[in-house]
Amino acid sequence: MTDPILYSFRRCPYAIRARLALAVSGTAVEHREVRLRDKPAEMLAASPKGTVPVLVLPDGRVIDESIDIMRWALARSDPEGWLAGDDAELIAANDGPFKAHLDRYKYPERFAADEVDHRAAGLAMLQGLEKLLGERAYLGGERFGLTDAAILPFVRQFAAVDREWFAAQDVARVQGWLAAFVGSGLFDGVMVVREVWRSE
Numbered sequence: 001m002t003d004p005i006l007y008s009f010r011r012c013p014y015a016i017r018a019r020l021a022l023a024v025s026g027t028a029v030e031h032r033e034v035r036l037r038d039k040p041a042e043m044l045a046a047s048p049k050g051t052v053p054v055l056v057l058p059d060g061r062v063i064d065e066s067i068d069i070m071r072w073a074l075a076r077s078d079p080e081g082w083l084a085g086d087d088a089e090l091i092a093a094n095d096g097p098f099k100a101h102l103d104r105y106k107y108p109e110r111f112a113a114d115e116v117d118h119r120a121a122g123l124a125m126l127q128g129l130e131k132l133l134g135e136r137a138y139l140g141g142e143r144f145g146l147t148d149a150a151i152l153p154f155v156r157q158f159a160a161v162d163r164e165w166f167a168a169q170d171v172a173r174v175q176g177w178l179a180a181f182v183g184s185g186l187f188d189g190v191m192v193v194r195e196v197w198r199s200e
Contacts, residue, residue: 007043007054013153014066018053019190020149021070025077032197085145094151133173
C-alpha cells in the first residue's frame with residue numbers, strides 16, 4: 001500500500017495544522033508542496049475547490065478539510081491524547097469569526113475593510129483565549145491537544161501582522177502559549193522548506 005498523498009503549502013495555517021496532526025500521529029505521507037498561484041492538475045482533480053490541504057488516501061478517498069484531516073489522522077493513532085482536547089465549538093469560533101477578522105486585518109485592501117476594527121475584534125477573541133488559559137494549561141485541558149494545534153497557526157498569523165503591536169497587548173498567557181508552540185520541535189518539523197512538487 002502506498003502512503004496517502006498530502007498537497008500542502010508551507011505557510012497556510014490550515015495546512016500547518018493538518019501537518020501537525022499527521023506528524024504527531026506518525027502518519028507517513030507523500031508530501032507534495034504546491035505553489036498556490038500554479039496549482040497542479042492532480043490536486044485540482046482530487047479537490048476542485050483548489051485549497052490546501054488535500055489528503056488523497058490510497059483507496060482514492062479525498063479529505064480536503066484540514067480539521068477532518070486532523071481527526072482522521074488522530075483516529076488512526078493518537079499517542080499524545082490530542083483527541084481528548086477536542087473543543088469543536090472553540091475550533092469553529094476560530095475557523096469562522098476569528099479567521100474572518102484575521103483576513104480583514106491582514107488584507108484590508110482585499111476586503112475594503114477597516115483593519116483597526118478587525119484587529120480589535122480579533123484581539124477581543126484572543127482575550128477569551130487568555131481567560132481560558134488562566135483556567136487551564138491549554139485550550140483543551142491540561143495537555144497540548146487538538147484544539148491548541150488547530151488554533152495556534154491562526155494566532156501565529158495574527159501576531160505576525162504587527163509583532164510590535166501584538167507584543168504590547170495584555171494577553172501574556174496567549175503570548176507565552178504561542179511562543180512555546182513556535183519554539184517547539186514539532187512546529188520546526190512541520191515547517192521545513194520543501195521544493196515545489198511537479199508531476200513528471
